[in-house]
Amino acid sequence: MEQHVPADLHGVEPPRRHTRLGRSASPYLLGAPAIVWLVVFFVVPLVTMLSLSIQTCDSITLACTLTWHFAEFPNLIGQYGDTFVRSLVYAGAATVAALVVAFPVTYWIAFRAKRKNFFLLMLLVPFFVSFVIRTTAWYTLLADNGAILTKLKILHLVPESFHVLATPLAVIGGLAYNYLPFTALPLYVALERIDRRVMEASHDLYATRRVAFTHVVLPLAVPGIFAAFLLTFVPAAGDYVNAAILGGTNTVMIGQVIQKKFLETADYPAASALSTVLLVLMLVGIAAYAKFLGSRTIEEYV
Amino acid sequence: MSALAQDTSIPSAKDLAPVPRERRRRWTYYTLPVYSSAFFLYLLIPITFMVVYSFNQSHSALPQVTSKWQGFTTQWYQQWNGVPDLTPAFFLSIKLALIATVISATLGTLLALALVRYRFRGKGATEQMMFTNIAAPEIVLGASLLGFFITLNLPRGFSTLLIAHVMFCVAYVTITVRARLSGFDPMLEQAAQDLGATPWVTFWKITLPLIFPGILAGALLAFALSIDDFVTSNFVAGSSVTFPLWVYGAVKVGIPPQVFVLGTAIFSAGLVLAVLALVFQGRAKKARPEPEEG
């Protein structure tokens, strides 16, 4: 075979190549429609609204001017501090309840169930029924003279004056029920990922089932638990429909206040300021997640 | 060496009659399945209530849903469109959900492709934005969007509903499709291009068929989110009334049984679609090559 030695090209500069335009631009071309949509219809409105919290508005003419008026915040926190705390407590209780209720089920689906996809679908099934209808169904079922309480009262299991609606329990229960899929799915993702061999290894190293669970499964599921917590707690803290339908006088949540401020009294600075506080709480949660568990993993669980 | 000696002293398996052994299971083995069944039952309570009470008779001049069972009837199914304004609201929701699903599925798929395939400036920010979008309380989304539309002097109605629905669906679609894409071998696309397929042909012949179950799952999620949305729609609907908005309004005075009929219809359709998607996905998974050891 003849040797093909390339001609001596040294001394001539090789032509510099440009990456084909399509290649470098393609992520932008592909992503642009969705990104632009989100920036224009999510980020910009959000920032605009947040800026309202430091504006001053006239409630008849509704003229607002940017006054860098931060005084709204301490006022509102003073006035609605209890409501805020209540919202956080309810959302926290609902989230913990949802976690506790959902964890064994997701564990079962991830580790033991045969038709995983089917049961995952079952978790999502409530989504196919309007959330208003679901909540109304609970309302009807739990009414003071509704199907459930009447029977309990006939059996004298609860006193005649017992009621569930208009109590914190009803609101927390409603929140926990409605946000369950958001709790269950990240949990499932986290548990599904745990390598079965790690479990075997732990048994090999003399771990009982309980020890394997507490020392292997739980720590490995922590990012998922945190993601589930975030995805349940944050929307629940801002929710107002559950409290509006199922709650009563002393179960008012901050979402209801914001809604009233926005839609009834058009008190934009106050509503925006309250929303800002809510958002800040959420961002603190996300930041904490990113700090402790790395920002990469956030997306993996949603 | 002593272990080896011991080993050889054990009679070989052939010499022993097989001992029938049943795997002994402690009662705790059954707690999880039993608990899970109870959990799913609990999840289904309000849905069951809806389906069952869509067959409940009513003797009132103005039939409304109550928890009192008054006898079986299919009357409400025959008169499914008997409530004025509910039917248009229902169809508005269907139309809105369909269009929002198509748009968000398209945009979300494209974004997912960009996120999985490329590293680009702003990728991290995009992912953060998506997460914030998903986690943000709906009331904040709706309220800020309303303010924005008013600022732009955009009349509220179908178009603003559509914008809002795409806005809150697109991140979900992106995440779902991306999950599917990350298991996708990019070599397949290179192979197609190597065999003479242009990027366009490659997308239609290779990429799309393979990620289709992911897109379907994302679209299904988008459809469910859209048709169920109340809070955000509430802010941006203008004078349009969607199904959840109508129901929320009616809930305050008592809802007609037709709401349960239409709710059951949406639920059944969603279930059928989801099961189809499941079957489809199962088949697609079977068609994927098993990773070779080595």
Add this chain to the structure above:
Amino acid sequence: MTEIDVRLERVSKFFGDVPAVDDLSLDIAEGEFFSLLGPSGCGKTTTLRMIGGFEDPSLGTVYLGGRDVTDLPPYRRDVNTVFQSYALFPHLDVFENVAFGLRRKKVGGKDIGQRVRDAMSLVDLEGFEKRKPSQMSGGQQQRVALARALVNRPKVLLLDEPLGALDLKLRKQMQLELKRIQEEVGITFIYVTHDQEEAMTMSDRLAVMRHGQIEQIGAPELVYESPATEFVAGFLGASNLLDGELVRNQSDVATVRLSTGQDIHFPASKVPSDIDTLVKVGVRPEKISIEVDEGEPPAGANWVSGLLRIATYIGVSHQYKVEGPGGTELTVYVQNLGAEEAPAPGRKVRLTWRPEHTFIVKPSAALSPEEEEE
């Protein structure tokens, strides 16, 4: 056969600031079975992907059949690839996988059927057309990938470690099969591998790459017998290298003086033109004979003394590890003829080889851990 089919002209590829391929020039003749050999990260796959059009060179030009294709996307190049993971389309059956390229070229339906059948018989897979890739074994999938590429009758076939996923036995078999097919179809094959044995078995010529550059290029025998660098010598099989100084370089015999003061002689034609005085001399383990260090060394032969450390019986041969001059470990393979008693460890031994089996190389930088992994 003298037609140049693929030419790379001063091609570089940077990922960020890191050069994966560094100012590489290469000509490959039509019909040649050419291998790019090197450890992982040497740039061999990147080079292949630039020929295929999957990577754009940062600098330089790629020619196919004399035509500048640097800016052409893969689907406009008359080149096909067999991917490492095969990249068979999971949703299409075998027939449609193989027919994919033909359909893109708008070949008529009848012709497609015929050509697919031909390709399938070429790779010995008649009758598998209706299977899905997932229903086939690794070896069968490999053949489908080959058929899918060959059916398009490309000018050049690129193979990216196509046998990497197969077990050893199947691999050996496929190596022969690939060579047979290549001879049958007469297409230029460019084959990327990190397995030197594989490269030597099949290639007409091979290029050993390191750090994005070609260390040596040539026929397998040449590269094996006369490696140009310490790296090539080490990468292509075991070799024994001794540090020394080039003291005499006359017309017919050259001499290298080892650190022990001993001289090693070899034909002057083996001395590369651009070599310095500090060199390494080497000899392949199978070229060495080993004997107990007694009496006069044979005249005209090169020899060194050492201490036998380990003797290993490996069936076809005996393998000896000897501590040579300056503590260098030397390896010796002795064919198992069953005639002699093997020397026992601990003995002083003498290693002897013929001057023409000696080679001389430039010292290279030490191997990085990733390279050694291979």
Add this chain to the structure above:
Amino acid sequence: MTDQQRPGIDPALWRGLTQSRTSRRGFLRAAGVGAGALSLSSILAACGTAGVSTSSAAANGVGSAEWWSQQPETKTLNYANWPYYIDTAHGKHPSIEQFQQSTGITVDYTEPINDNTSFFTKIRPDLQAGNYIGYDVIVLTNSDPPLSEMIGFGWAVPLDQSRMTNFYKYASPLVKDPAWDPGNIHTMAWQSGYTCIGYNTKYITEDITSIQSLFDPKYKGKIGMMGISTELGSAGLLAIGVDPAASTPDDWANAADKLTQQKPLVRSYYDQDYIKALKNEDIWISMVWSGDVFQAANYQGYDTLKAVIPEEGSMFWTDNQLIPVGVENPVAAMEFMDYVYEPPVQALIEDYNAYVCPVPAARSIIANQLKDPTVANSPTVFPDAQMVSRSKPYYQFKNSQDLDQWNSTFQPIYTG
């Protein structure tokens, strides 16, 4: 509601419930189409515009006798009303058909108003510029700010009093010379309604006669109040014996104290959903809108529900027809606004919507000619003299500080 009153499905009835007068107050406002819309756009609008009354009717002589005398008699009329508020049969509005036949004026009757504030927002830029907003007549409620803003900013054309013959002849005293528009300079009522007390006679056997019953500890946990600041505040004022229309901020504070003390007794602060709670028997007594209880008791079989106007009085709200500036067909507008005060015409409308009728003379026509005694004999459709005397007007907000103060006094009660 006569000929359509089949059991089961009566579209009109359904509208009455879900899109009723009350639903517009409660649901659509809660639905966020309203106040939100108003404010943000105005933020922008108002940022650049200092004066709002550049197009003031009075400033340009619009609505003066001289102006009216110059207006041509056009043959079209664009009328904007709330949905399901006018008689409808077979897809037509008989009262309008009749008007068109007798006058030759073509009426384009539309139903774009779901909420006072959102509608006001839509028309506001045109009003500000003095443009024709596309409607010659619009209908706004006195208890919400937009009506007083329309009048205050001079955007409501003073009516031609000489063309109000039917009105002066037949209008009920409840809507004549109202507090929100003394002398009916700018408005003529369309329909009215009460915010009163509803209760379930199954649980409450005594006669409820006083608003104090809402504050009675023996109904603890079974009391419903409205979580709407104008309604709740007015109820509080009535309870401390202050006439809301004449109240002062000091009174508000006292009323708020009273309401705050009441809070432990209250099951929940409702908007329109109080009616469901009443029907479910979750609450026994509540602030209600009269129409809801009327419909629940008469059409839905909740016959133990009863609405009463207590001796302290009840808040009385009215939807008002008015002519916006920039009007193109003012004469036709006047004609139609006055036309609906003809008793036979009003009887048609009233029998359809069953709110508080502004024309007492329509009663006998409904009873005798339309043969619908339920509507004719309802005290909430045709209030008797005692009820009229107990009808209380809402407080009229003077300025933004006023409104702010009201809201910040009463809103924390139900949002705290």
